[in-house]
Amino acid sequence: MSRAYNFSAGPAVLPLEVLQDAQKDLVDYKGCGMSVMEMSHRGKDYDAIHQEAIATFKELCGLGDDWAVCFIQGGASMQFAMIPMNFLPKGGAADYAKQGTWSNKALKEGQKVAALRGATVNVSCDCAKDIPTRMPKADEWQWADGSAYYHLCSNETIAGAELKEFPKVAGPLICDMSSDILSCERDYNKFDMFYAGAQKNLGPSGMAVVAIKKELAAKGDDKIPTMLQYRTYVDENSLFNTPPTWGIYIFGETMKWVKKMGKENLFKLNAEKAKKIYDVIDGSEFWTGTALPEFRSNMNVTWRIKGGDEELEKKFLDESKKLGMSSLKGHRSVGGLRASIYNAFPMEGVDALVSFMKDFEKKNG
Numbered sequence: 001m002s003r004a005y006n007f008s009a010g011p012a013v014l015p016l017e018v019l020q021d022a023q024k025d026l027v028d029y030k031g032c033g034m035s036v037m038e039m040s041h042r043g044k045d046y047d048a049i050h051q052e053a054i055a056t057f058k059e060l061c062g063l064g065d066d067w068a069v070c071f072i073q074g075g076a077s078m079q080f081a082m083i084p085m086n087f088l089p090k091g092g093a094a095d096y097a098k099q100g101t102w103s104n105k106a107l108k109e110g111q112k113v114a115a116l117r118g119a120t121v122n123v124s125c126d127c128a129k130d131i132p133t134r135m136p137k138a139d140e141w142q143w144a145d146g147s148a149y150y151h152l153c154s155n156e157t158i159a160g161a162e163l164k165e166f167p168k169v170a171g172p173l174i175c176d177m178s179s180d181i182l183s184c185e186r187d188y189n190k191f192d193m194f195y196a197g198a199q200k201n202l203g204p205s206g207m208a209v210v211a212i213k214k215e216l217a218a219k220g221d222d223k224i225p226t227m228l229q230y231r232t233y234v235d236e237n238s239l240f241n242t243p244p245t246w247g248i249y250i251f252g253e254t255m256k257w258v259k260k261m262g263k264e265n266l267f268k269l270n271a272e273k274a275k276k277i278y279d280v281i282d283g284s285e286f287w288t289g290t291a292l293p294e295f296r297s298n299m300n301v302t303w304r305i306k307g308g309d310e311e312l313e314k315k316f317l318d319e320s321k322k323l324g325m326s327s328l329k330g331h332r333s334v335g336g337l338r339a340s341i342y343n344a345f346p347m348e349g350v351d352a353l354v355s356f357m358k359d360f361e362k363k364n365g
């Protein structure tokens with residue numbers, strides 16, 4: 001068996017153990033005589049998978065009974081649309097942070113719904129285009145009073161910038177955590193809703209995992225289509241229609257793996273993995289980190305060669321591929337290099353990258 005060191009930003013590397021267990025159970029899940037993919041979403045075997053996945057995730061995030069966890073198709077991008085549809089009232093207001101590509105996309109969806117409903121959108125910060133890429137500083141936020149909700153993104157995956165401290169706001173705080181959920185110590189109870197496209201740190205693509213306070217879900221607009229209302233997912237435990245059962249199963253297995261690894265241990269490893277790469281970047285003028293050091297992401301490390309030498313970067317990518325390292329190319333919108341090193345990314349892969357970087361610099365510096 002030959003596994004690549006997969007630095008993809010998403011869909012991304014999954015724990016090998018989870019894949020192997022799924023393979024073992026693929027055709028006959030624990031003696032049920034069928035695959036998880038083939039069983040009824042109303043049967044008791046699937047129900048146990050569904051409930052356990054939710055329970056393990058809630059335990060890992062420290063969420064109590066006032067929270068619901070929903071599986072919603074359409075990825076994180078669907079959440080960008082559902083949030084204003086549910087919570088932005090006619091003539092009301094919402095706050096959006098503009099920190100990079102993803103939060104900007106969320107803002108745009110908010111503006112669309114605002115235009116339909118005669119509502120306003122306040123932009124609470126704008127550092128989406130800054131280079132070095134970064135997050136807003138604590139004194140930079142311009143939250144408006146009285147907004148229906150406040151939206152931000154904890155980790156801008158393309159920029160490689162992560163918010164280390166979350167602001168206090170005067171209303172529901174909603175956070176896109178697609179690329180850094182369960183990757184570091186975080187008080188999830190500070191939020192009223194947080195969500196993540198599953199394909200980065202949680203499981204396979206095909207759905208978003210949405211944690212929402214039941215109280216907030218109950219306040220959503222009840223005139224919009226049923227499938228777009230959060231209350232539908234909360235009231236029906238994400239079983240109003242057929243959910244993405246296979247994705248939920250792998251998500252649940254991945255959460256069990258996180259629990260088995262131990263959160264503290266995993267978070268420590270994540271910091272160590274990132275530091276190893278940043279240390280090489282900082283060790284020489286040959287490399288330039290893309291993000292401001294105080295906002296560097298531990299999940300998506302972004303950098304350039306000689307401040308943006310595209311020819312050398314291409315050479316770097318070509319050679320890395322030959323060594324079994326995949327997807328080190330920066331996002332198509334920004335170029336450069338990016339190593340996405342989510343929870344399941346192994347330390348050996350980071351060591352391989354670091355040693356290749358040192359070698360590459362020696363030959364090309």
Ligand SMILES: *Cc1c(COP(=O)(O)O)cnc(C)c1O
Pocket residue numbers: 010074075076077078102153155156157176177178179197198
């Ligand atoms: C990947 C990503 C998204 C988009 O996720 P989809 O599931 O593809 O819609 C949104 N926000 C962030 C921060 C991301 O990293």
